[in-house]
Amino acid sequence: MEFALSEEQRLLQDSxxxxxxxxxxxxxVRLAAGNTHTVQRSLWAGASELGIxxxxxxxxxxxxxxxxxxxxxxxxxxxxxxxxxxxxxxTVMAPLALMLAGxxxxxxxxxxxxxxxxxxxxxxxxxxxxxREDAGVKALNGKLTGKSLFVIDWAEADFYIVxxxxxxxxxxxxxxxxxxxxxxxxxxxxxSVGELVFDRVAAEPLPRSSADAVARMIDAGRxxxxxxxxxxxxxxxxxxxxxxxxxxxxxxxxxxFQAVKHLCAEMAAALEPSRSLxxxxxxxxxxxxxxxxxxACHAKSHLSEVGRFVARTATEVHGGMGFTDLLGLHYxxxxxGLDRQLLGGPELVRLEAxxxxxxxx
Amino acid sequence: xxxxxxxxxxAFREEVRAFLTKHKDxxxxxxxxxxxxxxxxxxxxxxxxxxxxxxxxxxxDYGGYGAKPxxxxxxxxxxxxxxxxxxxxxxNQGISMLVPTLLELGTEEQKKxxxxxxxxxxxxxxxxxxxxxxxxxxxxxQTKATEDGDDFVINGQKIWTSTAHEADMIFCLVRTExxxxxxxxxxxxxxxxxxxxxxxxxxxxxxGHAEFNEVFFTDVRVPKTQIVGQRGQGWLVANATLxxxxxxxxxxxxxxxxxxxxxxxxxxxxxxGQRAIDNPIFRDRLIRLQxxxxxxxxxxxxxxxxxxxxxxxxxxxxxxxxxxxxxTHQISALAIDVMGEFGVLYDDSPYLRSHGSWQWxxxxxxxxxxxxxxAQIQKNIISERxxxxxxxxxxxx
Ligand SMILES: Cc1cc2nc3c(=O)[nH]c(=O)nc-3n(C[C@H](O)[C@H](O)[C@H](O)COP(=O)(O)OP(=O)(O)OC[C@H]3O[C@@H](n4cnc5c(N)ncnc54)[C@H](O)[C@@H]3O)c2cc1C
Ligand SMILES: Cc1cc2nc3c(=O)[nH]c(=O)nc-3n(C[C@H](O)[C@H](O)[C@H](O)COP(=O)(O)OP(=O)(O)OC[C@H]3O[C@@H](n4cnc5c(N)ncnc54)[C@H](O)[C@@H]3O)c2cc1C
Numbered sequence: 234m235e236f237a238l239s240e241e242q243r244l245l246q247d248s249x250x251x252x253x254x255x256x257x258x259x260x261x262v263r264l265a266a267g268n269t270h271t272v273q274r275s276l277w278a279g280a281s282e283l284g285i286x287x288x289x290x291x292x293x294x295x296x297x298x299x300x301x302x303x304x305x306x307x308x309x310x311x312x313x314x315x316x317x318x319x320x321x322x323x324t325v326m327a328p329l330a331l332m333l334a335g336x337x338x339x340x341x342x343x344x345x346x347x348x349x350x351x352x353x354x355x356x357x358x359x360x361x362x363x364x365r366e367d368a369g370v371k372a373l374n375g376k377l378t379g380k381s382l383f384v385i386d387w388a389e390a391d392f393y394i395v396x397x398x399x400x401x402x403x404x405x406x407x408x409x410x411x412x413x414x415x416x417x418x419x420x421x422x423x424x425s426v427g428e429l430v431f432d433r434v435a436a437e438p439l440p441r442s443s444a445d446a447v448a449r450m451i452d453a454g455r456x457x458x459x460x461x462x463x464x465x466x467x468x469x470x471x472x473x474x475x476x477x478x479x480x481x482x483x484x485x486x487x488x489x490f491q492a493v494k495h496l497c498a499e500m501a502a503a504l505e506p507s508r509s510l511x512x513x514x515x516x517x518x519x520x521x522x523x524x525x526x527x528x529a530c531h532a533k534s535h536l537s538e539v540g541r542f543v544a545r546t547a548t549e550v551h552g553g554m555g556f557t558d559l560l561g562l563h564y565x566x567x568x569x570g571l572d573r574q575l576l577g578g579p580e581l582v583r584l585e586a587x588x589x590x591x592x593x594x
Numbered sequence: 595x596x597x598x599x600x601x602x603x604x605a606f607r608e609e610v611r612a613f614l615t616k617h618k619d620x621x622x623x624x625x626x627x628x629x630x631x632x633x634x635x636x637x638x639x640x641x642x643x644x645x646x647x648x649x650x651x652x653x654x655d656y657g658g659y660g661a662k663p664x665x666x667x668x669x670x671x672x673x674x675x676x677x678x679x680x681x682x683x684x685x686n687q688g689i690s691m692l693v694p695t696l697l698e699l700g701t702e703e704q705k706k707x708x709x710x711x712x713x714x715x716x717x718x719x720x721x722x723x724x725x726x727x728x729x730x731x732x733x734x735x736q737t738k739a740t741e742d743g744d745d746f747v748i749n750g751q752k753i754w755t756s757t758a759h760e761a762d763m764i765f766c767l768v769r770t771e772x773x774x775x776x777x778x779x780x781x782x783x784x785x786x787x788x789x790x791x792x793x794x795x796x797x798x799x800x801x802g803h804a805e806f807n808e809v810f811f812t813d814v815r816v817p818k819t820q821i822v823g824q825r826g827q828g829w830l831v832a833n834a835t836l837x838x839x840x841x842x843x844x845x846x847x848x849x850x851x852x853x854x855x856x857x858x859x860x861x862x863x864x865x866x867g868q869r870a871i872d873n874p875i876f877r878d879r880l881i882r883l884q885x886x887x888x889x890x891x892x893x894x895x896x897x898x899x900x901x902x903x904x905x906x907x908x909x910x911x912x913x914x915x916x917x918x919x920x921x922t923h924q925i926s927a928l929a930i931d932v933m934g935e936f937g938v939l940y941d942d943s944p945y946l947r948s949h950g951s952w953q954w955x956x957x958x959x960x961x962x963x964x965x966x967x968x969a970q971i972q973k974n975i976i977s978e979r980x981x982x983x984x985x986x987x988x989x990x991x
Binding site: 234237239478494497498507508512520521532534535583586587592 | 597598600603878880881882884889893896910916917970972976980981983984985986987
């Protein structure tokens with residue numbers, strides 16, 4: 234029995250942390266945030282040298298063949314540095330779709346390119362969780378019609394994985410005839426989401442598509458978003474503690490005021506158990522199938538709540554400075570804000586958790 | 595990450611299960627929260643010791659089972675007893691706090707004399723720390739012990755002393771060196787509650803039961819040999835004890851049992867024919883608590899792994915008392931809310947649910963939030979020790 238990261242996992246996390254410290258400092262994040270819908274190619278190339286894009290892809294296809302816990306601790310670091318990287322769609326959800334539902338030919342064609350960091354893959358799956366604005370994609374005779382919102386890693390994608398209203402998954406090329414695309418601008422400028430509108434768009438079905446495959450993509454996506462929030466929240470706490478240790482008012486550092494200390498203690502007390510939950514939820518995706526879906530729901534909803542509390546509280550500890558653009562603290566605040574809503578907000582996810590246990594129709 | 599216990603431990607688990615199947619009928623019905631264990635409870639405890647399911651790692655010489663410490667074995671025992679819903683080893687302040695303290699810091703004679711009967715449930719202890727003027731700031735305590743020949747003579751008052759009215763013995767902090775700085779003038783004494791000069795007055799708590807007491811000392815004579823640790827070192831001895839107390843609270847298995855009872859309740863209680871669990875607002879609160887509980891459970895596993903490696907888990911441990919007490923309280927709060935007016939029925943009222951135990955628990959657990967280091971003191975500890983934030987400027991000397 235060992236509930237801990239392995240030595241290799243700690244090394245992996247450290248190397249990603251060091252890479253991001255050097256290559257994605259706040260001024261780089263700021264620059265990237267001015268161009269949200271542009272992939273940061275050189276940063277992604279650097280991440281490729283660490284094997285990040287293909288970390289979940291089997292070694293046969295040029296990937297590292299690692300598990301979801303490895304992916305979660307990497308995304309935690311990416312969240313920690315609010316790094317503008319197309320991780321969620323390209324590294325996690327699209328390869329998962331290809332591995333679970335794609336043909337051999339599709340896998341051979343696309344997985345090695347993803348693993349090499351050469352391409353970006355978007356994922357259009359929001360309507361499997363909830364339909365707004367009449368969105369939803371119908372598949373008829375190999376053509377897709379309809380629209381999908383909040384497409385993950387929307388910008389510059391070399392292909393999209395699109396879920397239709399019938400548990401089918403499809404691969405769509407960005408220049409396909411009848412496809413139109415609109416960027417959606419959210420508060421979070423470090424990640425791109427957008428809209429795809431389909432008018433009888435030719436699509437390649439993933440032949441082994443199933444409701445299970447779709448659900449598993451969502452589970453994995455939720456755990457990753459929880460990990461992103463964990464990393465971002467942890468960094469906000471550390472920034473708050475550091476700021477409180479320097480800023481003086483009333484002749485003392487504000488970190489010596491108990492009102493401020495207790496806010497920091499409350500953030501730490503909420504974050505520490507959250508880390509254990511994220512680890513387990515990711516581990517369950519790899520190893521405990523019976524627990525995976527429920528724990529993905531718990532991780533997503535719990536981190537959404539803890540993230541919101543930490544994001545606002547850490548900002549408050551920074552006083553007026555926290556509210557400004559000067560410190561850039563808002564990048565973390567906004568990242569946590571997007572994580573909360575993507576792939577289902579906490580209330581919706583808790584309803585799903587209730588259904589899973591037979592507690593709701 | 596490897597959550598399998600492996601064949602050696604699974605074999606051990608089978609042993610525990612076999613024991614439970616064979617003996618579970620001998621288990622006492624309820625153990626009660628504290629106080630003096632019933633004769634049934636004592637004989638159950640003794641059976642558990644004999645098989646190594648209580649006092650497992652305490653040396654045989656002192657009345658334990660004498661196994662090598664193995665945190666996973668302890669965990670398996672706890673898991674199996676909890677899932678069989680069989681009362682596990684007795685927990686009281688003597689067993690959980692005094693015994694480990696004596697084993698660490700007591701004299702050979704003290705260990706020989708007190709550990710065994712305490713483990714067996716035959717000797718009941720109370721903890722005499724808090725005073726009217728010294729709660730969170732425990733080190734400011736004023737109960738005096740002056741030297742007189744071979745004895746200390748104690749005068750003063752303790753308060754909030756749980757089970758003092760039933761206890762045989764007390765472990766007590768007294769000031770032996772009034773001129774020293776507050777942390778350096780304290781000694782840790784153990785003595786009989788029948789010693790002349792002790793008066794116990796029960797204090798009724800908000801639950802309506804007298805769960806704790808005031809204890810008055812007037813010229814109480816205690817032989818000097820009944821000190822644990824050195825004279826003036828009582829603060830260190832007490833901190834060893836507090837460390838064990840914090841380990842006692844925040845057991846995820848106990849929280850899970852409460853949560854399961856809440857789920858059962860929510861399936862049974864109806865309003866206008868609708869079950870509480872079908873009410874979307876209550877259900878949302880329930881799932882929210884379930885997620886928090888999962889987080890605390892996995893945090894517990896993380897602590898277990900740290901402990902088995904001899905590592906300090908840092909913040910993951912410092913937050914346990916604060917978070918667990920709060921979560922337990924929230925579980926009771928939801929139970930009361932789903933019952934609505936029935937949730938405030940008490941005593942022997944008609945329509946009383948679960949013997950009033952949710953309401954009793956909701957009040958009692960508020961006591962746990964306060965006792966053993968209040969929530970605010972926990973936050974001081976988390977921020978100062980865990981996050982390295984500046985200490986309060988010292989006003990008190
Ligand atoms: C939207 C906005 C508009 C503003 N408009 C104006 C304006 O028009 N004109 C103007 O002059 N100013 C303005 N301000 C400044 C505002 O008044 C200050 O931001 C505010 O007084 C807090 O001061 P600070 O930012 O220096 O934070 P600090 O005083 O540095 O506080 C940082 C943190 O420490 C805490 N803290 C500080 N002292 C204590 C203490 N004794 N006990 C416990 N906690 C403490 C604070 O609560 C906070 O959480 C504005 C600020 C904002 C955010
Ligand atoms: C159910 C129960 C059982 C108990 N059993 C025992 C027992 O068996 N033996 C025993 O010796 N004692 C026992 N106690 C006493 C317990 O340890 C004290 O109640 C506790 O330490 C708090 O002390 P106090 O009650 O004097 O509160 P105070 O210390 O007066 O605290 C009052 C309030 O002030 C806050 N406060 C105090 N100091 C600070 C600070 N520095 N920073 C911020 N806030 C502060 C507290 O958090 C609290 O909210 C028990 C208490 C309870 C509730």
